[in-house]
Amino acid sequence: MDFGTLLHTINSITPDRPWGIDIPNYFWFTGSSAAAFIISSFAHVFGMKEYKPIAGFSLLLAFVLLVAAPMNLIDDLRQPGRIINFFFYGWENFPTSPMKWGVLLLIAYPLLILVEALVLYRPYFWFSKGIVRSQEQIEKDHHLGVILGAIGIPLALSVHGYTGYILGAVHAIPLFHTPLMPILFLASAMVSGTGLLIILLPIFQKFFTDFKRVDMEMMQRLARLLAWFIVIDLVIRFFWLTFAITFNGEEKYALKLFFGENFWEVLIVDYVICLFVPMIIGFTNYFVRSFKWVLFAGVLSAIGVWIFRWNTVIGGQSIGKTTPFLLEYHPHFTGFDSILSVLSNWSLLIALIALVMVLFPWDKEMANYYVKHEER
Amino acid sequence: MDEKELQQGRRGFVKKTTALLSAAVLAAPSAKAISLTNPGRESGDARYIGQEGKRFGMVMDLRKCVGCQACTSACKSENRVPKEKFRTYVPEYELGSYPNVHKAFLPQLCNHCAEPSCVSVCPTGATFARKDGIVVVDSEVCWGCGYCINACPYDKRYFNPITNVADKCTLCAHRVDHGLLPACVESCVGGARVFGDFNDPHSAVSKLLSSFPTTVLKPASGTKPRVFYIALSGEIQSLPYSPKVLDDMARKIDGIATHEWSGKGE
Numbered sequence A: 001m002d003f004g005t006l007l008h009t010i011n012s013i014t015p016d017r018p019w020g021i022d023i024p025n026y027f028w029f030t031g032s033s034a035a036a037f038i039i040s041s042f043a044h045v046f047g048m049k050e051y052k053p054i055a056g057f058s059l060l061l062a063f064v065l066l067v068a069a070p071m072n073l074i075d076d077l078r079q080p081g082r083i084i085n086f087f088f089y090g091w092e093n094f095p096t097s098p099m100k101w102g103v104l105l106l107i108a109y110p111l112l113i114l115v116e117a118l119v120l121y122r123p124y125f126w127f128s129k130g131i132v133r134s135q136e137q138i139e140k141d142h143h144l145g146v147i148l149g150a151i152g153i154p155l156a157l158s159v160h161g162y163t164g165y166i167l168g169a170v171h172a173i174p175l176f177h178t179p180l181m182p183i184l185f186l187a188s189a190m191v192s193g194t195g196l197l198i199i200l201l202p203i204f205q206k207f208f209t210d211f212k213r214v215d216m217e218m219m220q221r222l223a224r225l226l227a228w229f230i231v232i233d234l235v236i237r238f239f240w241l242t243f244a245i246t247f248n249g250e251e252k253y254a255l256k257l258f259f260g261e262n263f264w265e266v267l268i269v270d271y272v273i274c275l276f277v278p279m280i281i282g283f284t285n286y287f288v289r290s291f292k293w294v295l296f297a298g299v300l301s302a303i304g305v306w307i308f309r310w311n312t313v314i315g316g317q318s319i320g321k322t323t324p325f326l327l328e329y330h331p332h333f334t335g336f337d338s339i340l341s342v343l344s345n346w347s348l349l350i351a352l353i354a355l356v357m358v359l360f361p362w363d364k365e366m367a368n369y370y371v372k373h374e375e376r
Numbered sequence B: 001m002d003e004k005e006l007q008q009g010r011r012g013f014v015k016k017t018t019a020l021l022s023a024a025v026l027a028a029p030s031a032k033a034i035s036l037t038n039p040g041r042e043s044g045d046a047r048y049i050g051q052e053g054k055r056f057g058m059v060m061d062l063r064k065c066v067g068c069q070a071c072t073s074a075c076k077s078e079n080r081v082p083k084e085k086f087r088t089y090v091p092e093y094e095l096g097s098y099p100n101v102h103k104a105f106l107p108q109l110c111n112h113c114a115e116p117s118c119v120s121v122c123p124t125g126a127t128f129a130r131k132d133g134i135v136v137v138d139s140e141v142c143w144g145c146g147y148c149i150n151a152c153p154y155d156k157r158y159f160n161p162i163t164n165v166a167d168k169c170t171l172c173a174h175r176v177d178h179g180l181l182p183a184c185v186e187s188c189v190g191g192a193r194v195f196g197d198f199n200d201p202h203s204a205v206s207k208l209l210s211s212f213p214t215t216v217l218k219p220a221s222g223t224k225p226r227v228f229y230i231a232l233s234g235e236i237q238s239l240p241y242s243p244k245v246l247d248d249m250a251r252k253i254d255g256i257a258t259h260e261w262s263g264k265g266e
Helices: A020-043 A048-076 A080-088 A097-128 A135-168 A179-206 A217-246 A251-261 A261-284 A291-318 A339-359 A362-370 B003-027 B070-079 B117-121 B147-151 B181-186 B204-211 B244-255
Strands: A007-011 A328-331 B054-059 B091-096 B102-105 B128-130 B135-137 B159-160 B166-170 B193-195 B227-232 B259-265
Touching: A007 B244, A020 A135, A020 A179, A020 A291, A048 A080, A048 A097, A048 A179, A048 A217, A048 A339, A048 A362, A048 B159, A080 A097, A097 A135, A097 A362, A097 B181, A135 A179, A135 A291, A179 A291, A179 A362, A217 A251, A217 A261, A251 A261, A261 A291, A291 A328, A339 B259, B054 B117, B054 B204, B117 B128, B117 B147, B135 B147, B135 B166, B147 B159, B181 B193, B193 B204, B193 B259, B204 B227
Parallel strands: B054 B227
Antiparallel strands: A007 B091, A328 B259, B054 B193, B091 B102, B128 B135, B159 B166
């Protein structure tokens, strides 16, 4: 029996939906930060030499993204001046309010990255003062870096995993309510983080280093990595959707309605254009050798994950709890939680990237891998 | 200045700074002492504690509801609920297919759940249940993240545009604490809304619960609502997802589509 033919609401109200455009942006920032940290850990913790040249750069990127991310959250608050309440009150809800976990995670994680970056770049800072570190000291630093990185990996996963948890815990919204949400968030984070590196690395190598050339081998490596991350992402989404829409209880009706109505935005744009296309580029020798195609794949995947965050956060809230059909969201252009505030946040991110990249000698460190001794 | 004087000067400086800092820390959250839970409850404020030993809730006798919206307007004026926001309202449903159709009314308000999902997710502890089960928001502590609004399966929370924090039905706790009935109950023309203490076996609500089969909205959500319904139609009990219908047409006529969030009307 189809309820729709039976039930009509003659009058009801438009219910409040609190999370606007800031929130998908926040999730994109924290996710990309976690991914950038993991990629830097490939070299720092797992000793994968091929990622050494970008490990420092990637670590700095992870730091900047995580410093800029909470600004989205503060902007989304209706009482941003009461941020102190987040620290003082409500600790009784710590076990049941994933948002509360952010108090610890959002403080600990950026601090840890900062310390790791300072340890990593210590020889360069000292060298600029004319002090050369002894081999013993360098080895000690390296050891410390490995330990910090090893602590950082679960922390990075938690920082982004908890944002997925925030949504997953909301059983009132069928699209959010899945235990897969933290994993889903992490998988798509790896995609956007790698995509962002593919976009930023050539810009920085070409224009802000002394050697002024793009490491095409690294670009190819990142494109292949991206393709594998997309595979993981798609597999998890496959489990999520096939299970939720087929075997769910009441929730499956809402999900069918949602995916049916948003077929174009969700399945064609997000899945086919922004995931399948970069995956094919990453796995095909012909495309992966071309700088333009790799860059295209990076841009597509970074945008695609943003769209995924949008579809999840906004789409989930569009599903009616007490009203029939779906709600529609039109973000404001100005004011709190608006398109302008998200653009401002991106400007802040770019400014912070510029500042951190000026302060840290990432180019000198990177040059170690690209410039032969004679050239230096 | 000899060494002793210097030391005393240092000591004095440390003492003064410590005193100033501690005063600042104590005075910071609007002159309330720091508490890890809710300052109102910590200080034993009766409005935050409620009536111990009682368990307030409501029984809706749908056989008596005529959909007059007296409760809606009484609530709005009693609680000064801002324009376009509602703590309680009565949607009107059309059930069946032409020509076999009938109307149904579903008065709704916060269910003051025994397992409220809004309380457990609140990161500041601003939303909590009093000892008598009434779920309230401390508008001094709430920072407006909206987690509770999304967590409520009944859509019974909203952002109050005046206080800029989450707001909801309080079962008229300010009236109940003075021995009065909630405004919606007092104004209900058909006597469909019955308020009382579930812990008291002689209360009207307890008697109704023991005399009639009752049910709650969305029982599968696991929130254990404490607003019970008599004669609730099965079709609307879990408020199922349906295609765009009359609501959306009404929204279009009302021009609601200009809002940030609105119905996806045709």
